[in-house]
Amino acid sequence: MIPYPNISPEIVKIGPLSIRWYGLMYLIGFICSYLIVKREIKRRGLRVEKDFLENLYFYLILGLLLGARLGYVIFYNLPYYINHPLEVFAIWQGGMSFHGGLIGVIVSAWLFTKAKKFDFFTLTDMLVLTAPIGLGLGRIGNFINGELYGRITDVPWAMVFPEGGPLPRHPSQLYEAALEGFALFVILWFLKDKFNRSGIVSSLFLILYGLFRFFVEFFREPDPQIGYILGIFTMGQVLCSIMIVSGSGLLFYRSRK
Template identity: 45%
Template sequence: MPILVLSFPAINPVLVQWGPLAIRWYALAYIAGLVLGWWVIRRVAAEDRYWNGVKRPTPDSIDDLLVYCAFGVIIGGRLGDVLFYDPEYYLAHPLDIFKVWEGGMAFHGGLIGCFFGMMLFARRYRTPLLTVMDLCSLVAPIGLFFGRIANFIRPELWGRPTDVPWAVVFPGTDGLPRHPSQIYEALLEGLLAFVVLYVLARWGALKRPGLIAGVFGVLYGAARIFSEFFREPDPRLEDLGRGLTMGMVLSAPMIAIGLGLIAMSLGRRGS
């Protein structure tokens, strides 16, 4: 038995409501991630010491990058949840695809959508795609951190039953104490990944296009696979059997792609 079981904090998922209009923590998490990411990218793009002559977007163009990525994350995240996790349900209830306020955003789908947004931005502003990927990868952990905190507040994506002292009893479950896996992911995929990437950027990683993006792919993929051992998979949508989950399967290619980007960036002659 656990030494201590924490009751789930009574946090209303709706921050403010005026009649039918509601502002939810879930939506604010996306807004906070995008706005803070935009602010960090503008600052980094404006400082020559990060780049050593590498071509990068102008600070003013970052405003448009925010728009491209925002649409990519929202559209891709929603379609990813629909296609990766529950296509049969949404095929039978197609109008529910548009009910984004009820949750259901897949990170891997959002990543694919964001990638298309970055491609369009790089083409329009004639900026190297790898550099755009590096900038977005640098700040992606900010959005992940706030998103996982929103998952905890909702609450959703809770952990497996456990007897650790910090176990939480989530409402809507069977009453068993469980891992607060959302917090694990916020700390690993969000806080830790951002600190590592920002330190690398300060050490000159942005001078080698593709390096930050590659390290992000490895960090996120490894953190997500590790966290899946503590997260309760939906037996119908996420549990693939033999200890595998859909999150693990979708994250493994990120590690492979990330290692490829790292090898390519370090293999180039450069600064």
């Protein structure tokens, strides 16, 4: 067993205000995404208006936050929020869904490209190159927070998480950081110039993320308010299955177009 490092989630605290590792990770992720997309636009010779990226990321961040929160409410705890509707807005209490955030980003990107007359899949192909950076850093933030830990195990690298009881568990946040973050970034970056049709890289992101997350969910503790679905699967795996099917359909469609 490996001791849990027990890093303080707060980098610095001044009175009631604090800077947390989790928030910093997402900030770094958005900065990296902005810089990479800016580089790709220039490298590909795409012509955009002056404030294109600034306006784009404003809507993407808004769509991500709204989608992630509503996704958690709908997918993971709808009965509770029906009885406590005002707590839908209490995002400081936690509760964000990747799949909801993904839907929010897709809707924001589609509306933005439609307004700007920019090809939707050209944009999403650039955005998905950067998504694994934020995903990987976010999982490291989850690890520092001691949340979203894994199932009980006796593997040599198991850890006892402060909120996970006395038994050792899988550090599943680090598994996700390695697969959804590092591995997914390397694969997509290698493939980004291999196709002459837009949308292929976007479809591969949906498929590969879905597969990686589906696999890691077997090591991650399911959400207590839901538990297992059909006795073996988690809600995350159900949503990832939809991602895999959607990505496969998109790959078929864009490959034939």
